[in-house]
């Protein structure tokens with residue numbers, strides 16, 4: 001069932017668990033994530049970066065594929081199709097294409113401009129019944145070629161953006177996309193606590209879910225995080241399983257070169273990663 005992320009995140013915040021956002025790159029990714037969510041009776045958010053959207057030939061193709069796949073696979077759990085780190089133009093294109101949820105990442109604009117653009121998108125999303133994620137304080141690491149520093153958001157700015165009526169708020173708390181460096185200082189729970197105190201019931205979003213130690217994930221959920229984004233970890237497990245298949249020479253055995261066989265170990269590896277995360281985030285059985 002394709003739905004906005006509002007209800008699933010309101011329930012997650014109240015129930016002190018988090019819904020996973022898993023980024024999709026192709027059909028295999030999408031199928032693995034949807035089947036795992038259904039098997040575990042977990043709500044799920046499919047994230048699409050602008051780069052991945054382009055790779056899959058455009059947002060309309062992505063929306064059509066996801067909607068048809070939900071129907072053909074008989075998926076009954078709530079699924080949100082969410083633009084990840086959208087630009088202002090990307091947000092409008094995804095609203096048009098039929099996404100059920102949008103992230104507008106205005107964190108690189110001065111706060112006044114971030115507020116102005118977010119406010120405009122809140123009005124459009126409200127009218128269409130879509131959920132909207134806003135961001136304050138950029139997330140570190142690389143996202144589609146854009147490098148962020150991993151700063152900590154200002155709790156007052158978070159409150160100003162939360163008060164615009166967004167559905168969920170991504171706030172930098174020292175988190176980074178991709179692998180964490182050896183000398184990473186960890187999440188700033190002081191910042192998270194201060195943001196939660198100012199934003200109340202607002203579901204908070206933790207980006208850069210790959211490689212955060214389990215105890216930090218659990219603590220972040222206890223402090224108001226209701227959505228956690230995972231991308232790199234699925235990519236790594238897919239690549240690892242594919243490499244092992246090829247290194248074992250299985251692509252040369254029988255019909256092992258058939259893409260349906262060649263990509264199967266990677267697709268299974270994604271299922272295992274998604275399952276592990278849903279169990280850690282506490283969303284199993286919450287659909």
Ligand code: 13P
Nearest residue numbers: 178207208210229231232
């Ligand atoms: P990772 O790639 O670090 O898992 O982060 C994903 C993310 O935050 C997407 O917005």
